[in-house]
Amino acid sequence: MELLDRYLQAVKFxxxxxxxxxxxxxxxxxxxxxxxEKETELGRKLNRGEVETILKRLGRPxxxxxxxxxxxxxxxxxxxxxxxxxxxxxxLCYLVPxxxxxxxxxxxxPDYPTRHAGGSLxxxxxxxxxxxxxxxxxxxxxxxxxxxxxxxxxxxxxxxxEWDPGKLPAVRDPNRISRAASIFELAAGTVFAVWxxxxxxxxxxxxxxxxxxxxVWQYFFWGFLILILIHIAASGVNLLRPYWxxxxxxxxxxxxxxxxxxxxxxxxxxxLAAISVSTVAxxxxxxxTNAINLWMSRSFPIAVIVAVVIAAFDLHRMIRVKxxxxxxxxxxxxxGWPTSALS
Amino acid sequence: xxxxPETPGTFDNLRLxxxxxxxxxxxxxxxxxxxxxxxxxKALGERGMAIDEGTLYPLLRRLESQRLLVSEWxxxxxxxxxxxxxxxxxxxxLKQLLAEWQSINRSLNGIL
Numbered sequence: 001m002e003l004l005d006r007y008l009q010a011v012k013f014x015x016x017x018x019x020x021x022x023x024x025x026x027x028x029x030x031x032x033x034x035x036x037e038k039e040t041e042l043g044r045k046l047n048r049g050e051v052e053t054i055l056k057r058l059g060r061p062x063x064x065x066x067x068x069x070x071x072x073x074x075x076x077x078x079x080x081x082x083x084x085x086x087x088x089x090x091x092l093c094y095l096v097p098x099x100x101x102x103x104x105x106x107x108x109x110p111d112y113p114t115r116h117a118g119g120s121l122x123x124x125x126x127x128x129x130x131x132x133x134x135x136x137x138x139x140x141x142x143x144x145x146x147x148x149x150x151x152x153x154x155x156x157x158x159x160x161x162e163w164d165p166g167k168l169p170a171v172r173d174p175n176r177i178s179r180a181a182s183i184f185e186l187a188a189g190t191v192f193a194v195w196x197x198x199x200x201x202x203x204x205x206x207x208x209x210x211x212x213x214x215x216v217w218q219y220f221f222w223g224f225l226i227l228i229l230i231h232i233a234a235s236g237v238n239l240l241r242p243y244w245x246x247x248x249x250x251x252x253x254x255x256x257x258x259x260x261x262x263x264x265x266x267x268x269x270x271x272l273a274a275i276s277v278s279t280v281a282x283x284x285x286x287x288x289t290n291a292i293n294l295w296m297s298r299s300f301p302i303a304v305i306v307a308v309v310i311a312a313f314d315l316h317r318m319i320r321v322k323x324x325x326x327x328x329x330x331x332x333x334x335x336g337w338p339t340s341a342l343s
Numbered sequence: 344x345x346x347x348p349e350t351p352g353t354f355d356n357l358r359l360x361x362x363x364x365x366x367x368x369x370x371x372x373x374x375x376x377x378x379x380x381x382x383x384x385k386a387l388g389e390r391g392m393a394i395d396e397g398t399l400y401p402l403l404r405r406l407e408s409q410r411l412l413v414s415e416w417x418x419x420x421x422x423x424x425x426x427x428x429x430x431x432x433x434x435x436x437l438k439q440l441l442a443e444w445q446s447i448n449r450s451l452n453g454i455l
Contacts, residue, residue, distance in 0.1 A: 023400070025379060025416075026425050030396050033381040059397055067401040 004031060006127040007055050014065030023068055031058070074148045076155075083147045090139050098132055107301045175321055177242040185235040193228045196221075201273075208278040216269050220262060227259045249321045253314035261306030271282060366394060368441040368444055370402060371437045374412060379419075403427055411436055 008031075012024045034054055039046055047055075058064060075083050102125075105112055112124055199221060201213035233253060270293045277284045369392045373383055380400060384407045387394050394402075411433035415423050429437065 019404075023404075025423060026400060027396065029379075029422060029424055030381045030384070030400070032422075058395075064397050068404065085448050 003051050003055065004028075004035070007031075007058075007061060010061035011065050014062050016069055016279070021067065021104050027064075031055075033325070048202075073151075075151050079147055079154065080149050083143070086143055086147075087140065090143060091136075094136065094178060095132075103302060103305065108298050110298075175244045177238045178246060179239060179242055182235050182239040186232060186239065189228055189232040189235060193225065193232065196225055196228065205270065210276040211272070212274040212276070214269070214271050214273045217271050220271065223262045225261070227255050227262070230255050244317060244321045246318065246321050249314070249318040253311065253318055256310050256314050257307070260303070260310055264300060264303045265306055267296050267303050270297070272296075286306070362392075365444075366392065366398070367402065367406070368437075368440055370394075370399070370406065371429060371433060371440065374381075374427050374454065376434070377426050379424040381424075381425045383427065406433070427434045 008028055011027065031054065035046055035051065038050070038054070048333050069150055106124070135227050170276050201211075201217055203211040203213070205211070230251070234248065234255075235246065272289050272293050275292075276282075277285055280288075358440055369390075370383070373386055373390075378386065378405065380396075383403075384396065384399050387399075389426060401413075403412060407414055407427070410430055412427050413430045414425050414427045416423050418424075
């Protein structure tokens with residue numbers, strides 16, 4: 001029975017302190033009765049293997065003991081979905097900016113790995129990610145502790161049980177375009193267009209600064225001007241008919257992609273030909289011109305990432321519109337869309 | 344991984360849920376006459392309501408803490424055994440639960 005005693009001792013360790021002895025005596029009695037019954041059936045003492053089989057069937061000691069404890073949790077099922085949402089927001093607000101900063105450091109400062117990690121990109125990555133995990137650990141810990149406290153407070157106050165259905169947020173229509181956003185786009189687009197048409201080479205700032213742009217600039221000038229005019233027109237349509245349609249979502253995808261591609265090209269085009277400042281030596285202005293072109297060129301990977309994110313966002317909207325546009329679903333006005341709003 | 348409705352795990356979980364409430368009823372009914380844990384478990388098993396130790400003993404403690412059972416340690420065959428029986432409160436609750444179970448049974452039969 002040495003094995004049985006070891007088993008009972010292991011179970012006892014995990015039991016609630018006040019009931020340890022009582023539970024163990026009862027459990028011990030049951031297991032001994034099982035062993036005795038088996039021995040009577042076989043007409044001999046059970047060997048070690050047979051006792052082991054009985055104990056294995058009973059289950060791991062910690063599992064057996066856990067059944068005698070009341071159900072305990074740090075964050076209960078009521079709070080858990082809110083807790084998970086907050087963690088996701090924390091991850092988004094913390095991790096995404098961090099990754100962006102890291103990309104900027106690596107692209108803008110190619111010597112970073114040499115200076116900080118003996119030239120190894122992996123070691124540089126590790127040196128940057130070390131603090132990230134430490135801070136993430138504290139952030140997650142703080143959120144968890146806060147929710148654990150809230151769980152205890154909620155259990156006592158029962159505030160989650162008191163609610164008013166009338167205060168629920170209105171049904172969100174993902175395909176509806178906010179009028180405020182359209183007005184903002186219209187205003188911002190107009191201001192940008194007015195500013196942009198003045199950017200003809202050479203650009204003269206005051207009486208002392210003259211910026212000469214390379215001939216390739218004309219492509220960017222006309223390209224961006226056409227795109228911003230399309231954006232202004234689309235914002236006007238969106239203001240009058242505030243629902244995304246497949247055609248308008250497709251148009252937004254096309255113009256955003258074209259704009260992003262144009263910007264990526266701009267980064268690599270060495271568009272700055274010369275800068276002339278009356279109070280600065282020509283050699284210095286050449287140095288400044290080259291430095292700006294170099295930094296723009298180094299921004300290229302970031303521009304590509306931003307372009308991909310914008311295109312993915314627009315593509316997602318187009319797919320969403322495709323799957324919810326009532327005209328594409330056999331003309332049924334699903335979701336209560338006013339058909340007059342469709343264009 | 345997607346599970347088909349025939350997945351043994353799914354059936355076992357649903358079966359467990361279905362039996363959980365019935366087990367309380369069976370234990371209370373069986374304890375109309377005094378028994379200790381091991382004989383109670385055997386009796387339930389013989390009547391088709393098999394229950395393992397890990398489920399029975401915590402259930403007995405819970406029912407006792409709810410004052411539906413009373414228990415006492417007694418020596419039988421030179422061994423200490425804990426005997427359980429239904430308390431007066433337990434008898435009342437059992438009566439109510441049986442009426443409820445019969446009502447559910449009738450409703451289900453009507454649906455099926």
